[in-house]
Each structure stands twice: as structure tokens, then as C-alpha cells.
């Protein structure tokens with residue numbers, strides 16, 4: 089899939105628009121884009137970190153916590169974990 093900034097989008101109409109270029113979104117978008125009849129747009133908020141070792145090497149996952157590629161989302165307090173909020177590790181793809 090080609091990537092562009094919003095001012096240089098290759099088309100102005102799309103059959104499918106994905107808000108997020110994460111693992112799930114990209115798999116489905118990639119498969120759909122194999123059909124030349126479909127115009128597929130993926131809107132991703134993060135930058136491209138595909139060559140980032142903290143992403144590519146599974147053992148490096150803990151280095152992502154609290155880093156500049158961590159969205160730092162957390163849940164509301166959870167009854168089943170003593171009313172603690174749970175960190176959601178969601179890295180920018």
C-alpha cells in the first residue's frame with residue numbers, strides 16, 4: 089500500500105475507509121486493496137515505526153511502555169482488579 093499525506097491523497101472517493109492502520113485494520117485494508125476495483129483509504133494517527141526494534145523484537149515490548157510511541161491509554165477502575173485502572177499498551181504502528 090502506498091502512503092500519502094492528507095493533502096496528496098490519490099483519490100477523492102473511497103469504497104472503504106479505515107480509521108487506524110494497526111494490525112487488524114491493515115490486514116483487512118491490504119486484502120481489500122488487492123481488488124483493483126476498490127479504492128481503500130487508511131487513516132493512521134501515528135507515524136511509521138516498522139523499522140523500530142522496540143516494535144519488531146517481541147522481547148522489547150517493555151521498552152515501549154511510557155515511551156514516545158505509547159498512547160498511554162488506561163481503563164476506568166476495574167472492580168475485578170481491586171478498583172485499579174489497567175494500562176492498555178497500544179503502540180503507534
Ligand SMILES: Cc1cc2nc3c(=O)[nH]c(=O)nc-3n(C[C@H](O)[C@H](O)[C@H](O)COP(=O)(O)OP(=O)(O)OC[C@H]3O[C@@H](n4cnc5c(N)ncnc54)[C@H](O)[C@@H]3O)c2cc1C
Pocket residue numbers: 107108109110111112113131132133134142143146148149150152177178179180181
Ligand atoms: C511492543 C508490542 C509487542 C507486541 N508483540 C506481540 C507479539 O509478539 N505477538 C502478538 O500476537 N501480539 C503482540 N503484541 C500485541 C499486538 O500488537 C496487538 O494485540 C495488536 O496489534 C492489536 O491489533 P489492533 O489492530 O486491535 O490494534 P493496533 O495494532 O494497536 O492498532 C491500533 C492503531 O490505531 C491507531 N490509532 C489510535 N487512535 C487513532 C485515531 N484517533 N485515528 C487514527 N488512528 C488511530 C494507533 O496508532 C494504532 O496504529 C504486541 C504489542 C506491543 C505494543
